[in-house]
Amino acid sequence: MTTPYSNPSYAVRNTFLGVTNSDPSSDVCVAGINFDLGTSNRPGTRFGPDAIRAASRMLYDGQNPFSWVNPLDKLKVADIGNIPFPMGQLEKGLEAIADQTGGFKHLIALGGDHMVTFSLLKALTKKTGPLGLVHFDAHTDAWPTCFGEPWGHGSVFRRVIEHKLVDPKRMVQIGIRAKVDRDVYDWLLAQGVTVIWANEVHCSDPIKIAERVREVIGAQPAYMSFDIDCIDPSQAPGTGSPEVGGLWTWQAVSIIRHLAGIDFRGMDTMEVSPPYDHAEITALAGATMAYEYLCLIAKQS
Amino acid sequence: MTTPYSNPSYAVRNTFLGVTNSDPSSDVCVAGINFDLGTSNRPGTRFGPDAIRAASRMLYDGQNPFSWVNPLDKLKVADIGNIPFPMGQLEKGLEAIADQTGGFKHLIALGGDHMVTFSLLKALTKKTGPLGLVHFDAHTDAWPTCFGEPWGHGSVFRRVIEHKLVDPKRMVQIGIRAKVDRDVYDWLLAQGVTVIWANEVHCSDPIKIAERVREVIGAQPAYMSFDIDCIDPSQAPGTGSPEVGGLWTWQAVSIIRHLAGIDFRGMDTMEVSPPYDHAEITALAGATMAYEYLCLIAKQS
Amino acid sequence: MTTPYSNPSYAVRNTFLGVTNSDPSSDVCVAGINFDLGTSNRPGTRFGPDAIRAASRMLYDGQNPFSWVNPLDKLKVADIGNIPFPMGQLEKGLEAIADQTGGFKHLIALGGDHMVTFSLLKALTKKTGPLGLVHFDAHTDAWPTCFGEPWGHGSVFRRVIEHKLVDPKRMVQIGIRAKVDRDVYDWLLAQGVTVIWANEVHCSDPIKIAERVREVIGAQPAYMSFDIDCIDPSQAPGTGSPEVGGLWTWQAVSIIRHLAGIDFRGMDTMEVSPPYDHAEITALAGATMAYEYLCLIAKQS
Amino acid sequence: MTTPYSNPSYAVRNTFLGVTNSDPSSDVCVAGINFDLGTSNRPGTRFGPDAIRAASRMLYDGQNPFSWVNPLDKLKVADIGNIPFPMGQLEKGLEAIADQTGGFKHLIALGGDHMVTFSLLKALTKKTGPLGLVHFDAHTDAWPTCFGEPWGHGSVFRRVIEHKLVDPKRMVQIGIRAKVDRDVYDWLLAQGVTVIWANEVHCSDPIKIAERVREVIGAQPAYMSFDIDCIDPSQAPGTGSPEVGGLWTWQAVSIIRHLAGIDFRGMDTMEVSPPYDHAEITALAGATMAYEYLCLIAKQS
Amino acid sequence: MTTPYSNPSYAVRNTFLGVTNSDPSSDVCVAGINFDLGTSNRPGTRFGPDAIRAASRMLYDGQNPFSWVNPLDKLKVADIGNIPFPMGQLEKGLEAIADQTGGFKHLIALGGDHMVTFSLLKALTKKTGPLGLVHFDAHTDAWPTCFGEPWGHGSVFRRVIEHKLVDPKRMVQIGIRAKVDRDVYDWLLAQGVTVIWANEVHCSDPIKIAERVREVIGAQPAYMSFDIDCIDPSQAPGTGSPEVGGLWTWQAVSIIRHLAGIDFRGMDTMEVSPPYDHAEITALAGATMAYEYLCLIAKQS
Amino acid sequence: MTTPYSNPSYAVRNTFLGVTNSDPSSDVCVAGINFDLGTSNRPGTRFGPDAIRAASRMLYDGQNPFSWVNPLDKLKVADIGNIPFPMGQLEKGLEAIADQTGGFKHLIALGGDHMVTFSLLKALTKKTGPLGLVHFDAHTDAWPTCFGEPWGHGSVFRRVIEHKLVDPKRMVQIGIRAKVDRDVYDWLLAQGVTVIWANEVHCSDPIKIAERVREVIGAQPAYMSFDIDCIDPSQAPGTGSPEVGGLWTWQAVSIIRHLAGIDFRGMDTMEVSPPYDHAEITALAGATMAYEYLCLIAKQS
Numbered sequence A, B, C, D, E, F: 001m002t003t004p005y006s007n008p009s010y011a012v013r014n015t016f017l018g019v020t021n022s023d024p025s026s027d028v029c030v031a032g033i034n035f036d037l038g039t040s041n042r043p044g045t046r047f048g049p050d051a052i053r054a055a056s057r058m059l060y061d062g063q064n065p066f067s068w069v070n071p072l073d074k075l076k077v078a079d080i081g082n083i084p085f086p087m088g089q090l091e092k093g094l095e096a097i098a099d100q101t102g103g104f105k106h107l108i109a110l111g112g113d114h115m116v117t118f119s120l121l122k123a124l125t126k127k128t129g130p131l132g133l134v135h136f137d138a139h140t141d142a143w144p145t146c147f148g149e150p151w152g153h154g155s156v157f158r159r160v161i162e163h164k165l166v167d168p169k170r171m172v173q174i175g176i177r178a179k180v181d182r183d184v185y186d187w188l189l190a191q192g193v194t195v196i197w198a199n200e201v202h203c204s205d206p207i208k209i210a211e212r213v214r215e216v217i218g219a220q221p222a223y224m225s226f227d228i229d230c231i232d233p234s235q236a237p238g239t240g241s242p243e244v245g246g247l248w249t250w251q252a253v254s255i256i257r258h259l260a261g262i263d264f265r266g267m268d269t270m271e272v273s274p275p276y277d278h279a280e281i282t283a284l285a286g287a288t289m290a291y292e293y294l295c296l297i298a299k300q301s
Helices: A045-059 A090-100 A116-128 A156-162 A182-191 A198-202 A206-217 A249-257 A281-300 B045-059 B090-100 B116-128 B156-162 B182-191 B198-202 B206-217 B249-257 B281-300 C045-059 C090-100 C116-128 C156-162 C182-191 C198-202 C206-217 C249-257 C281-300 D045-059 D090-100 D116-128 D156-162 D182-191 D198-202 D206-217 D249-257 D281-300 E045-059 E090-100 E116-128 E156-162 E182-191 E198-202 E206-217 E249-257 E281-300 F045-059 F090-100 F116-128 F156-162 F182-191 F198-202 F206-217 F249-257 F281-300
Strands: A028-033 A077-082 A107-111 A131-136 A166-176 A194-197 A221-227 A263-270 B028-033 B077-082 B107-111 B131-136 B166-176 B194-197 B221-227 B263-270 C028-033 C077-082 C107-111 C131-136 C166-176 C194-197 C221-227 C263-270 D028-032 D077-082 D107-110 D131-136 D166-176 D194-197 D221-227 D263-270 E028-032 E077-082 E107-110 E131-136 E166-176 E194-197 E221-227 E263-270 F028-033 F077-082 F107-111 F131-136 F166-176 F194-197 F221-227 F263-270
Touching: A028 A045, A028 A281, A045 A107, A045 A263, A045 A281, A090 A116, A107 A116, A107 A281, A116 A131, A116 A156, A116 A221, A116 A263, A131 A206, A156 A166, A166 A182, A166 A198, A166 A206, A182 A194, A194 A198, A194 A206, A198 A206, A198 A249, A198 F249, A206 A249, A221 A281, A249 A281, A249 E198, A263 A281, B028 B045, B028 B281, B045 B107, B045 B263, B045 B281, B090 B116, B107 B116, B107 B281, B116 B131, B116 B156, B116 B221, B116 B263, B131 B206, B156 B166, B166 B182, B166 B198, B166 B206, B182 B194, B194 B198, B194 B206, B198 B206, B198 B249, B198 C249, B206 B249, B221 B281, B249 B281, B249 D198, B263 B281, C028 C045, C028 C281, C045 C107, C045 C263, C045 C281, C090 C116, C107 C116, C107 C281, C116 C131, C116 C156, C116 C221, C116 C263, C131 C206, C156 C166, C166 C182, C166 C198, C166 C206, C182 C194, C194 C198, C194 C206, C198 C206, C198 C249, C198 D249, C206 C249, C221 C281, C249 C281, C263 C281, D028 D045, D028 D281, D045 D107, D045 D263, D045 D281, D090 D116, D107 D116, D107 D281, D116 D131, D116 D156, D116 D221, D116 D263, D131 D206, D156 D166, D166 D182, D166 D198, D166 D206, D182 D194, D194 D198, D194 D206, D198 D206, D198 D249, D206 D249, D221 D281, D249 D281, D263 D281, E028 E045, E028 E281, E045 E107, E045 E263, E045 E281, E090 E116, E107 E116, E107 E281, E116 E131, E116 E156, E116 E221, E116 E263, E131 E206, E156 E166, E166 E182, E166 E198, E166 E206, E182 E194, E194 E198, E194 E206, E198 E206, E198 E249, E206 E249, E221 E281, E249 E281, E249 F198, E263 E281, F028 F045, F028 F281, F045 F107, F045 F263, F045 F281, F090 F116, F107 F116, F107 F281, F116 F131, F116 F156, F116 F221, F116 F263, F131 F206, F156 F166, F166 F182, F166 F198, F166 F206, F182 F194, F194 F198, F194 F206, F198 F206, F198 F249, F206 F249, F221 F281, F249 F281, F263 F281
Parallel strands: A028 A077, A028 A107, A107 A263, A131 A166, A131 A221, A166 A194, A221 A263, B028 B077, B028 B107, B107 B263, B131 B166, B131 B221, B166 B194, B221 B263, C028 C077, C028 C107, C107 C263, C131 C166, C131 C221, C166 C194, C221 C263, D028 D077, D028 D107, D107 D263, D131 D166, D131 D221, D166 D194, D221 D263, E028 E077, E028 E107, E107 E263, E131 E166, E131 E221, E166 E194, E221 E263, F028 F077, F028 F107, F107 F263, F131 F166, F131 F221, F166 F194, F221 F263
Antiparallel strands: none
């Protein structure tokens, strides 16, 4: 239907950035993954993808005021919908997700709980080998088990490292501040992981943090995983395991904007839980992180 | 993407009943109309269409337990998205909507404020002539003006009758209970309109109410307009002009189910305002009314 | 400021029914009483008066569709603001309220917790002697003490009867359903109080309930006290001591409408707690009860 | 700590009815089961037990105004806390729950999603053999699979019947109204299950419904399973799969009160999802159903 | 009514700072403007004025701890209520507002959407000529059109500059961070507008920002327009077009406090949308900005 | 019940940090004080203790990532429940609390409104004599009266100083920013109290603030009182008297962590009001402050 009217944000269809393209062979595909069986506290991330889509419509119009890019002008972007998986089955679900997410040129996944990143990296590394990892999070997610179980979002990066999906020497965690046993932390350091505590970001400058990240990651292929609980609970209440004292969105956005040069192959925004959100602010934060990532790769493309 | 997995409700795409068809020549088209400039109290109905779509996914699976019909098995149903219109312009907006909604075989419109029904009827009656009207509402919407202005959702059915879009002798209002001046009410009666007060429904049986409606409407073409504020504020808090003492959803559903035989040509569900909703219950009520209407016409088709 | 524009509800000043008159010698005065020290469960009724005022603006325009009266046409109504009292002092507060509320021609009080009714009756009965009482509530409020203390909203009608502010033989409680000790109930019956359980209303007809109330009250002066928790928690979530299975607003409205003939001398709407309300539905219910009472006395004046 | 002060509801410890006893050999044990992996729509029932406990404190004081019983005077009641289970593991979780819930004299379980009832019945029927079942629900929960998977709350009563945990001829479902395929419904009828639709309750009298239930169940041992979505979404918004047109709490309470004579051996209140609740009204409804059941068995003990 | 009791905040009447004066010839008048037809995303600002008034009562008592001024001691302040306008009519509404707001000595307007500022400046500049402008906002609001329409809150400052209501060389925008096309930004720079990005504030000191603002504005008459979305969504969720990464309230307050010396002639606080607020924090932020402005001019008077 | 399963946070019992110990002779006792009669604005702190307990379960597992201590490994910690007091009686309630809180080895009290600190200090100083005080707050709470009354949370520290419960020369207030009369502030300075304004914290470094606090307090016994409104309303909306521009949780946590060496004898977390909270973020902030205090004393023990 062609009309002389230009729809305001609220009347745009609720896909990511309002795109109408759903071609899976596009330059960048956005997919929802409504999987949340790995959640150890408040649930709800199954509704994350739709909430992020709806909020992203605030961002569909105009250029990024840092890079002066409108990503939709530079890249063919598709919203390919949600990835199906068997209900209630943790391991089979993780496999189903891995089976279906390897074939895209460049995938931005909207979660879902953080356990899903294991599947995404498993699928992606078949093509790339072990990746560098820029990991925003309040938690190391590196416990040997998650409340006694091997699979769960509290142990996902232990599993990711054990399965050699990332190169721990090229892995950096930003925003860490949650309770963690000293031996878990020591294990991470022993693997070569770089941990940037939330307070380090508060007492420094995002541009310098970005510099440090770029040094750790280097020139080889890398991945970005953004757990929204990296952000402070006031700006991201809609998540399952909030921790006080988190990063500010302006800091996270600024760090992402200054990661130009990294060879990113994929990204995810995880742990947005709409039932605990208010006025869409968490969904908007999640959408903004995916949008800024998209601008970053659009600028370089 | 074909997969062996059957998506649970929460992972279905948020179109009406999760349909993937968007062909405007389908048997029935569902369209969102995010227009709300006629609202005289609490705003927010611009977000009604998406909220009704999301909630409708609860209803996509299984048969209607009254008519034992799954409407998607009997009719080709499309969700054609939202109708564009110029922002902030009441009269021009109403015209734009009328211009774009006349060409469908059978339209179910999701509002938006009730003023929109004027445009929908204007477009539809070009093909049908004056229609019978089954009008669920807490308000007669028949004031000569709406707070001094000719256009506004408080005077829409005055305008509809004046423009001969409906035949007032074949018009019935169900659920009326709001404050209204006696001369407004007398004007309606003088036109031949049948008014069924909310308390009459509470003290009667929905099947008998439906009988009375069928008698008023008769065999000629008709339209159903469902203002969600017909329903009690406890079941439909998400609306702009709530009035205590409203119909129960079970009564409204039962009335609709017993309207078989009426020659319906279109329907709208109006005044769902998500910012005032809680736990999606208003959106679900709105979605259910559209779904029951769809089952009604599917059964007859 | 005189203008050619007629303000829609949302732009009317938030006094009761939007009245601009605040003359304490008016026919009917509406006053807020933000006192809530007698609350034994969830607090918040100190904000009840303003919430009821704001919601009442939905009702300022048009005639009552039962009595075809607009009360503002028949009576000079004032909103005289809130009654001051010393903060944090239960007994002194009750006295301060009694001291300041005896001088009005006819007072509609907006609470505040139900303990306040003691003060209102104490002030009013100085002029009238013991009153008949139409008391809507989920609770008898007749415990000998309220969690061990003599003053508290759980024992207010014990106190009221003991102080001979009402004539228990002309007192009827409607909507009762909460847990209560048998001996408390027996004490009420022994005093001559009539108790109409919520289920009796559900299984009867409001007009018959009203008839029974009129018989109990008779022709002498009477008072109406409306505790919003009389209404079901779905329609009145914004209150401190909700009990499932309550009266419906349509039943309560219908009962009030059929109390014509009773010689009412005052009324209160109590226990509206905005922090627990949603979409103003409780405040609207409270405002509607006060409005219907006002219509009732306007019709008779 | 003994003190002269009697704590008001809000200061009572948040166990079920505020009991301090946690002895597992008590007459009646209340246990929380925070398991929700079988949920096919909105999550959150893992927080159901604590929300029901908190709300139940409104009910700890006074006698039931129908049976004039205070259950804590007649029975030794314990709140034994929450049943542990492995995180994220559906089948293993169900087994763990079954393993731990068979040893109580009489168990009232607070869910959790409805899949849990399978485990509870599996444990209980080891002692009792197949049970009669009074099942309140909006859904038959009798689909052959739940979105393609054998385990899930949409197919739990199919599994329960297949495993002969209940005698379908002594099973009655009350409040059914959700979409369901005709062959699923026919299968239920073929098994001998009695289905009482929600509208039958609306158009009848709860006492007659109770009579019919008692006839179906007879004198042999039975179980009550209360899915809170049996209740209308306005009174129970805090649940995952709401359906409009549900039972009223007063109807459900009245039905339970009139089930005296049935030989109940256990009960559960399921599907309370606090993230979707408002002002605790769903939790209060759930607590009230467990409380009324407790009064029923206390009266008979 | 004189009483010995001093009302706590919650019992003060809900005018701005609880003032009882409504004389339009006062030193400073506060007016609500419930106009929101220019809103391109989430609505609700029609309820902004009352929410700001209610929240302002927290500020009515005591002195400003920076300037040690209580503005009510230094200036005669009136709350003159809401400005009427025709419902649903964008252009006519803007004219009506301009017609009615030119006659005050000094006006603080509470919006309403930002389009209203056009009318306020149109009225005010008849007396003052083009003004300097201190404009707090997340958006430049300088698009040539707002989704294709000339009038809308996204293009208001384009219109304001085109109509020469401000002198762009004496105009500074603070807090800008939203998506904007490069040519829109270049147009602003070409006009001479000073843009201070949100990140500049985060990486600087509010006192230095204030210095820069004072330099731009100079000694001639000026106006302050405060769009609440200048503030971060965590501190101001209740607005229509939130953007992550906003200013902190402490920064904004500090900037305003250090603007002494500017010859302000009026101020507005816009875009507070109560339906999206939580716990009144946005309304309180809006009220605080108006209060700090009032203290600023009181100190200088 | 011993099981092989380790309960995730959401299934842990809702005591402080999930402890099962309730022995009042433990090293540290945590008690709830549901007293809120001293509240001059929004109520609700009576529900603070339970909300803090529920949120604290997020913190029960793992070590503090600053001090690498798990306090439950170093200290015997008990949650002894709530302190009873007579309902509705301000002075008698304060006495009752003082009477019951003097006997613990080390008490962490969860409020409740700030008036309660008077009782806690009265009880504690019987053993210690006048204490040093680390007082986090938005308000000085030093008004001569609270809206005309001697007792109220706005004058509590005036009373505390007058009763010589603290040594004002060893008292420091952190986060102050609310309106206050100059003479109240001057009185504080004259007593020797150190006031650290919120903006000083924003423009400084928490470690330096902590240094200053340690200097003021010195080596003698001290107490910490944490009013949650010290924190910004975005991070702590759930409180009664919010003030914009507050401390960030990361700053407060960092200050507490650097107070090692102070001889603390007790602590309270006050003014958490759950009805105004969202997604538990205020309760989590309150729980975190008590947790960090506990880690501080555990590290030193």
